[in-house]
Amino acid sequence: MDKIYTPSKDDFEFIAEQNINVDKNFASQGYWRGVATHFLKNKFAMTGVFLVGIIIIFAVFAPIFSSYAYDEIVSITDSSGKEIVAKSLSPQLSGSEQNLFSDKTFLFGTDDLGRDLWTRTWQGARISLIIAFVAIFIDMLIGTSYGLISGFFGGNVDNAMQRFIEIAGSIPTLVIISILAIFMEKGIGLVIASLLITEWIGMSKISRAECLKLKEREYVLASRTLGAGSFHIIFKQILPNTIGPIITQVMFSIPVAIFTEAFLSFVGVGIVLPQCSIGSLIEAGFNNITIMPYQILPPISVLAILMLGFNLIGDGFREALAPKLEDM
């Protein structure tokens, strides 16, 4: 038998650097860079960002710079010099000719107790946005972990976890809220809790589907071979690659959350007075709609703009993450 050949130093030839031809003439774009470019080019998505941005700016700053507090009952001086409560005034500007009673400005008018609707609308938008963001952020954490774990381990774990979701998912939201209402105080807590219990299911389904796709990839096998543990693979290797679809889902969940809050407050199991949210303002406006229709306009417009904006952003994200050939 021949001896096994051992390569020696002479077998290799050193190639000087100038001999290597690297094609430097190419365009390279990272994944996220591509997504961002695509998103920024999308006119609808940018309109959404603009709309939502404006509402957020007003929700943050308008209550701070307003001259009234959101729960303050404002009094005005009428033409005869008497102090009266500014009840149910239609929108007025100070100094304008129609403004018979006072020197004060109420851009959106006042409600039937004499509180400034401009301040209340933006305070309500603030509360609604806070509820939506907090609830959806926690939902994202719960849903993503649940879906990833269920998808990654598969087998019996997956089976049990999916049956649980099936049952949890077939209890209507209303029933869950009514059970929560038995032992929780009505208010922000109840709204957030009911959003927490219902909204994570969609996220977990998406992250599970992504995980099922990704766990077959070579890089997962590679890191498994190198000795990585399951949790390292799930959260360090698979999670970063599922971020895209999850963000899209978050963008679609936020309007759902805002709507759910508005709906709960509207039917009377949400925000408690004197706190206000978009929903409770719409409810108050609805009760007076035939006499003072201007009261319902601001909160309803804010709600519609927010829903439209977030939906447009969500659509934009979805397209940017998975561009179709015809859009390229």
Next chain:
Amino acid sequence: MSKYIAKRILISLLTLFVIIFVLFVLIRIMPGNPFPVERMSAEMIAQKRLELGLDKPILIQFVDYMKMLLSGSFGNGTSLYNGAPIKPILLKCLENSFKIGVLSILFGTVTGLFIGIVAALNRGKFLDGLCTIFSILGVCIPSYVSMIFLQYTFSYKIPFFPYFFDPSNFLFSSIMPSLSLSLFSISTIARFTRNELVEVMNSDYVKLAESKGIYGRQLIKTHVLRNALIPVVTVIAPLVVDLLTGAMVIEKIYGVNGIGKLMVDAIAGQGVDYNYVLALGIVFSALYIGVMLLLDILYGIIDPRIRLTAKKG
């Protein structure tokens, strides 16, 4: 096919049973008291607990409750104000909600399909654009905003339709509630139908059928619609479920005496009425699961591929 249906029914019943159990146990073990503490002395509460059988172990209570359910009764309300039997009130409310719900599903599906088909047949033209704008607005503007707007315009400013729902004048007074309730479904179904139809119409097998000389109504009916409808049925499922939520708002806006209103009264009124919550929870879940079951069977009929894979699995 019958095997597929039997399997689906069995699974649904099992899910419903589990849900009833969970609801029952949750309501019994939750902290809190079903009785107004400030109005009842300790002895009165103890007496009432004994009357309602709340002193027994939970499992035995559950068996009793199931027996009662199976014999078709929901028991009595717990609160002092309303200790009457739940069933007649529930049935009356259910009837109102059901009528409006069915009417709005019909409205939604028929109009949605019609708009979608018209848009797809005229794709790229003016009508298509109009339909697209309508459906985008319908999806993005929250349903109850448009409900309030519709009521304000057509019942108050132009007082053609009655402002409130009136059971004695059912047909006329339910037009507005069910129309406003179906707006969202109309736009969603229209958008989906249009996109699916356009996709199917561009597919190879339709081109083949066209080249064989099939055209017009027959082509749409026998070749395009059937395949395009499957995804549409998929959208209808969550929409029907959304109607339950929408019903609550509609019932408040139009003053309908329905199950949504009953539910709100049970949780938002003075003190929570445990038995009402439980009964309504069961009714809502049963409706939800029933709708899901119906749609599952419907998929099986429309698309043979689904029941074939289900048989294998």
